[in-house]
Every structure is written in structure tokens, then in C-alpha cells.
Amino acid sequence: MSSLARPAFDPELNTLIAGMPPFPQLTAETLKLLREFPTTPIETLLDGRAVDRREVTVSAADGFQIPLTVLTPADVRPGAPCVYWMHGGGMVAGDRFSQIDIPLEWLDELGAVVVTVDYRLAPEAGGTTLVEDCYWGLLWVADHADELGIDPARIVVAGTSAGGGLTAGVALLARDRGAPAIAAQILICPMLDHRNVTVSSRQYSGDPNVWTRENNAFGWHAVLGDLADDQVPGHISPARADDLSGLPTTFIDAGSAEVFRDEVTDYATRIWAAGGQAELHIWAGGFHGFDILFPHADISAAARQTRTQWLARTLKAHTPTAP
Template sequence: MKYKYELAPELVPVLKVYTSQPAPPQGTPLQEVFRSNLKMMAEQVGVKSTNELTVENKYFTNSEGIETQLRVFKPQKIGTSLPCVYWMHGGGTMSGLPEQEDSTLYQMALAIGCVIVSVNYRLTPEHPYPAPINDCYEGLVYVSENASLFNINPDKIAVGGGSAGGLLSTSCALLARKNKKPNLVHQSLTYPMLDHRGITESSKEITNVGVWDRDMNLYGFSCYLKNVKDNIPELAVPILVNDLSNLPPAFIAVGTMDVLRDEAIEYAQKLAASGVITELHIYPGMTHVFDALVPDSKAAKDFNAARISAFKRAFE
């Protein structure tokens, strides 16, 4: 299917500013550029506890003995044993930190009426597959097995994330199915990275929009798959998984001007064909991270409302 190659009008001036920033010093690795930008973003959007919601950092020790941060958003005054969204931040697997999504997660926790736990997994290329997914899944198990510590109901846990966070969410869902723990009720995948091959039409088409284009995506996957370039495990690249049955219901959202468009749509189709309840939203003219670029647009507002609604239904 051929999608119209046209940006939504409200994105055009924003992208013009976004792409006109000074270039980094020549030779700077892409991950360092992204890390610097996302750290700056985290400083701008970071939140603290209020009388509505507590924000705190907890820690668990992973299987390699490394202390790993869990950033916890806990609504006040709405009881105990709340549903939980276990969240994985974006950044192409090679950059990012939980605090970059503080404002989004703060609002989501209040809107859904749940606890949100965001894991600070190790980054590539220094820590390629399977390190990031191991951190994410081990943190998920820790949270579910220490439910009282997080004020959550272990039978109402969902996973979610955007971009690389969507990739890691799918892998967590697959591991939870394999290991029979925890019993997830939902997976929320926002413009997820799902295919390393760069063979889709959108991967070939979206090359110079300026927001997570083809080369950036291929580089991110090369960092992630640094040690498994030949025999790539299915768990590392979800689109390669043949059996998607018995996975939790899924919410998937992507824009038509996103390099990840076609793999997101294909994964949604494969889930649905496997009998998984799947909700797919496609936003015309929208790029990667459109909800952050134009948060006041109708598309971003519709997307946020749809994502929150899907979480609420899963937790009923």
C-alpha cells in the first residue's frame, strides 16, 4: 500500500526549527549527539513530587550485580494495590533516560489512575543485546514480585514505551510469555522499532525528514545487534517472531511519515492474525515522536486519549 508522502501542515514549521540546529562537531558518534539532546530534554521536563503524585527513584540489582534505577510515579489519595504500567524510554537503544519522559508519565499516571515504573536500562553500543532487554525484563519481574513495595496489583501490569521502548516492550511481553511471569494484561507500543533490516517501503522512503530517519534507525539497530550480526535471535527483533499467539492485547500507534510505519503496521497485522486483540492507530502526515513535536495538535491529543483509553480498558 502506498501512503501519501506529505507532512502534516502543523509539523512543517516545527521541523524547520528542529532541523536547523547547529551540526555537532565532525566525528561525534551519533549516540553522543542523542544522549546530549535527551539529557537536555530531561532537565527541561523533569518533575518532582506534588500533592497529587509522588515521584521517586527505587533501585534493584540485576543478574550481573548492577544497581538499576526504577523511576516511580505514584498517584496520591486513590487507594492501594493500583494497576501498573511498566515503562521503557525511547532513544534508539543507544541513548535516553527515564527523566526525559517525566512530564508525559506524570500526566499518564494521573489520567489512568495507576503507578508507572520507568526502568533505566543499559545503553548500546557499550551494552548491546541482550543487556537492555535483560535489564528491562529483570526489572519487570522485580516489580511484579515486590508488588507491595510499589503499591501495585501484580495481576494488573502492562508494559509500554515509544520507539526503542516499544521494541523492548515487545521483548518483555515475549519473555513473560516464555517464562510464564508476570501475567501481563496489555502492551502499548508507540512507533516501535521492530525490524533491523530496512526493507520496508517506509524505511526506503523516510530518509531526510530529520526525525529518526532511515540512517538513524539502521545505526540504532547496528548498536543494539552489535554482537549478533549473523544469527539474530527472534527475541532481539520482534518482527522475526513467527508465533505471536497468547500475547497480551496490544495498542500500536504510528504516523504515515514515520520511518517505522510499515513495520508497526505489519506487526499489528501479525498480532491480530495470531488471535491477539490489537488496536492500530495510523496518523496521517505525522513523523516519529509527533506527540512531542506538536503536543497541541489534534493528532497528538487524539493519540494520547486513545492510548490512555486502551490502558484503562486493560485494567478494568
């Protein structure tokens, strides 16, 4: 356990997490077990929702077939917004249905088409592969906007944890390559910095209840191997990007009681310094993934509602004015 003073967990969250088994220290063996842990089936989440589901595959640059799932409201209107979702899992676990309940709320409340991508995982894949898989999926979405019934000017990229970091990387790639257009990015407790040297990363070292500095190091090493710090491109570790200008308007949040707090705060600050627009929320007493683990806690409900309200405002600003 870290000896550093640190923000305490929100009281309600503290009570809830006390009843949970400890999160394992990641190793090659525990990763196998983590990947076998059952998640909520997508069919259960879609039950009772009027949603059309479509499965597609997209070719990556190396020919790998990237699975995408398209979830469309049955009553979708032409020119709907689209949320392109990247799941969490420390770069080493999860699939395209992980944490999908978050964008499904935007499907319900905002009529958004949700597309979620099954990018390859580390350590089986590494380097730029994960973010490139996400980028190729996004290109497909933009190229098929008419077919999907979406407005290409209202495509939002979003993700949580590892997926939040990949979302930031995809936004950087789209900016640097000139396409596709992205209306906004939503970075939920994103994994942005492989260096793992912030105060918050040290504060939450060794805690068995949450995502730790040690597990963060495991995930990044799985992606990067022994690549030297100065050789890591910003598309993989977005905090390494020299230039954060020209990015889409950004929503970024984290808890005060988590490893990623300081890198999240720094990323928002650097967007502002580059002349960009970002809305930053640090939820007092929130640990990593608090609103995923305990979505009905008061602080979780507030975090989710705040994101949805921001997205509604942002999409409204991008809605074409009728003649």
C-alpha cells in the first residue's frame, strides 16, 4: 500500500467497493483469468430496446479483419449523430461490448447510432496496431455515413480507460492525416501516458481495490515492450504528443482518487494552452471506473448525466440549421 497521503474514496463508493473482491495484480497468468471472466451479454443490454444490430468487418492496413457492431435506434431519423466507441480493459482485455451501456444511454436519449470496434489487444498485438485498428474502423464509419443514416459532421469518438486513450490517439491520427472529420471526443478516465510518473500514479500504487500503477505499467509494457520513452509516438501515448492544437472539442473526466487523475488534468490544460476547447471534470472521491462498476451510485449518476448533457449541447451546436 502506498504511504503517500491521498484523496479518500467517496463514502458511498467506499461502502460499495468494500463488498467487491480485490482486483488482481496483472501477470501473464492473471490476464488469462481476467479474459475468461464473463461480462454482461450484449443481448441482455439490448433487451427491451428498439435497436437494430448489424455486424460488419473492416480491413486493417495489414489485411486483418476488424469486427464492428452497428447499433441503430429503430426509429432513427436521417442525419442522426454517431458515437464511435472504444472499450476499456488496460489495452489487454475487453471486447467491443465492454462498457457498452455508456454509449447505449446516448442511443436512448440522443438518438445516436453507436458503432463499437473490436481492436486487437496487447500483448498479442502491440505498437500502433491497437490505435490503427480503431482508426480504420472510424474511416469505414465516415465512408459509409449515408448507408448508416448518420450525419458525417456529427461523428463523435468516445471511450473509457484504455479506450479513452485510444480515442485521444484516433483524434490525433485523424487530425494529422486530414480525415475523417470528428465533431467531438469524449475521454472517460483515459489511459494517456505510458510514463506512469505522476503524483496520482504513485498515490494509488499497490491498492488491491482499484486499477494500480503496477497494473498500468503491465498494460503499457504489453503494448510497447521495451521501446524507449523518446521513441513512443503520441498516437499511442497521447500525453507524448508535442502538439494538441486542432483537436475536436473535448470532454474529459476522471476521479480524484485514481491513477489517471493528473495525466487527465494535464491533457485538458495542454488543449487549452493550444487554443482548443475542453471541458474537464474531476469527480471528488471517484476511483478508476467508478461509474462503470457502480452506475447507480449518486456520484456515478451525476458523472453520466453530465457527459450526456455535454454531448447533447455539443451535438446541438453541430446540427444544421433548417433553411
